[in-house]
Amino acid sequence: MxxxxxxxxxxxIDRDAVVPVYRPYLGPEVQEAARGALEAGWLGMGKLSMEFEQGLERYLQLDGRRAVATNSCTEAIHLAGQLIGLGPGDEVICPAFTYVAGHQAISRTGASIVFCDVEEGHLGLDPDRVRELITDRTRAVLVVDYLGLPARVDDIVAIAREHGLRVIEDAAHAFGTRSGGRPVGSFGDITCFSFGPVKMITTLEGGAVITPDPADVQALHELRHLGIDADTDARYRNSRNWEFDVVRQGYRCHLGSVPAAIGLAQLPLxxxxxxxxxxxxxxxxxxxxxxxxxxxxxxxxxxxxxxxxxxxxxxxxxxxxxxxxxxxxxxxxxxxxxxxxxxxxxxxxxxxxxxxxxxxxxxxxxxxxxxxxxxxxxxxxxxxxxxxxxx
Ligand SMILES: Cc1ncc(COP(=O)(O)O)c(C=O)c1O
Structure with missing residues (x-):
């Protein structure tokens, strides 16, 4: 070029200045979108949060799969772990070669980490090594798409299906990567993305869980917001539902309106x-x-x-x-x-x-x-x- x-x-970058490892883009259209969301005055989870999820579903060509936005990928992985019922006594096979965010999200569920090796070449999880580590206690496998290179997700999902396991794909590095012509997130089992400060697109801090089963969306909404059964739809209209039940242990890791507006402004770029x-x-x-x-x-x-x-x-x-x-x-x-x-x-x-x-x-x-x-x-x-x- x-x-x-x-x-x-x-x-x-000035020749006298340090070249940083990362340099996020927060140009005029992004700042304009953030200002608009601030001026609108609805700062919590709202219409813009829903629009960001819909934008993700379109960009990733999800075709029926659903996106649930969170305030980080770490929380997205934790929610995925809660969704599939991980807890004490369970084991999750994870690459040792990944950021500790994934390990922390899994160990927070009470499940135990089992460290597995990666393959030369792409440094993603090695399916043969995964197979060797499966025991009666194994409940799930965490796969990571290192630096954006697609991991061997299809092979690992096939092994997981043989053993009745779930696969959580940590695609924090791989927003926009395609494999076999399909965007990461549009295939496999559960996928988690990061929109942290230096990721491909940023919501300052943010993430998303992509579930293959639309029936999981309600559970993810409850897990994401304090176990409350019926408030998300109202918030998606910039309103509140004052009557609700609390139906499970939940967390508080939704994506607010200003971060969502920043993400929406970055999606076209x-x-x-x-x-x-x-x-x-x-x-x-x-x-x-x-x-x-x-x-x-x-x-x-x-x-x-x-x-x-x-x-x-x-x-x-x-x-x-x-x-x-x-x-x-x-x-x-x-x-x-x-x-x-x-x-x-x-x-x-x-x-x-x-x-x-x-x-x-x-x-x-x-x-x-x-x-x-x-x-x-x-x-x-x-x-x-x-x-x-x-x-
Ligand atoms: C592989 C991997 N997974 C998960 C995360 C956590 O993402 P977040 O900062 O959005 O929680 C990171 C962060 O860089 C990462 O590199």
């Missing part, structure tokens, strides 16, 4: 964000392909909605030196992820062999990826990495 072709809605990010990932790949010592993900990015761009170094020591080298050049980096099997809180959890996880956690390095990047910034990053390797 030539410089002239690159239409940016974000100002170029998501295809542009994805196309740009794909282009930047391809630029990075082309610049790093011949660098000895770096391993890239084996994808052409077509159909992938890249949330982060990750390279793998030879080992953790080299990664540390590369991070320092880039920091000295004003380029911020990140690590996705540390291995959750090493966190003290989870030290008692059952686990299989975690060879790929152990290797990947020492190698992965996240480089800056934004919805709009200027030529100078992309070149700063590629030159910074290449100069470390003397390339």
């Amino acid at each position: 030539d410089q002239e072709d690159m239409v940016s809605k974000l100002p170029p 998501v295809d542009e964000f994805i196309a740009n990010r794909q282009e930047y990932c391809r630029r990075y790949d082309a610049a790093f392909r011949d660098v000895e010592g770096l391993t890239l993900f084996d994808t052409d990015w077509k159909d992938v909605a890249p949330y982060i761009y990750v390279v793998r170094t030879r080992d953790a020591e080299e990664r540390g030196r590369l991070m320092t080298h880039l920091k000295e050049r004003g380029i911020a980096t990140g690590i996705h992820f540390l291995g959750a099997q090493d966190f003290s809180f989870y030290e008692g959890c059952r686990r299989g062999g975690l060879e790929v996880t152990d290797r990947a956690t020492g190698q992965v390095l996240t480089l800056p990826l934004h919805p709009y990047m200027d030529e100078g910034t992309l070149t700063r990053v590629t030159d910074g990495v290449r100069s470390f390797y003397g390339a």
Whole structure:
């Protein structure tokens, strides 16, 4: 792509400024939408929350599946766990290689985490390793679409069906990714998305549960809002229902009107964000392909909605030196992820062999990826990495 072709809605990053890992887009149309919602004065869950859910259902081509918006993906995963009845005595097979949000959401239900390895290549859950870990106590599998690459959800759902298990797909990184021509969320079992501050689209903080069974929507509404049986419809009309029953233990993790308005303003931009990010990932790949010592993900990015761009170094020591080298050049980096099997809180959890996880956690390095990047910034990053390797 030539410089002239690159239409940016974000100002170029000054050469003296640090290039951040993330850079959310909160331009005039987003600020206008937030101001409109503030001025309307109905701040809690309301008509805009419902419209955001309907926007998600349209964008994800859900065709009968339903979206229930929450205030984070962590809460979405927790609600999914409550919906399928997870509790003490149950086990959930989870990748060790993921953000601890998923583990925390599952362990909050009282169920036990079982750490499972991921596969080389896409670093998503390994179906063969999942199969080995299933016991009489297993109730569910948590699958993660790492950095936006689709995990092997169909294979894992097939194994789960053989054993009567549910699958919760943590698609926090994969809003807009397609697999086999279908948007993530439109197939599989239960899917959870994140609209956190730095995700593909943001509602500042936010998330959603996608359920394949419309009959689950009522239960999700109750779980999302204090176990109340009959208030959501009224709130969706910016009103309240003063007569209701409380029918279960619920939580309070709905999406308010101002965050929903911000999300609604970002939805029309998501295809542009994805196309740009794909282009930047391809630029990075082309610049790093011949660098000895770096391993890239084996994808052409077509159909992938890249949330982060990750390279793998030879080992953790080299990664540390590369991070320092880039920091000295004003380029911020990140690590996705540390291995959750090493966190003290989870030290008692059952686990299989975690060879790929152990290797990947020492190698992965996240480089800056934004919805709009200027030529100078992309070149700063590629030159910074290449100069470390003397390339
Ligand atoms: C894989 C994964 N799952 C879940 C989450 C949690 O999302 P949220 O911040 O919306 O709760 C994150 C956050 O970055 C994540 O990376």
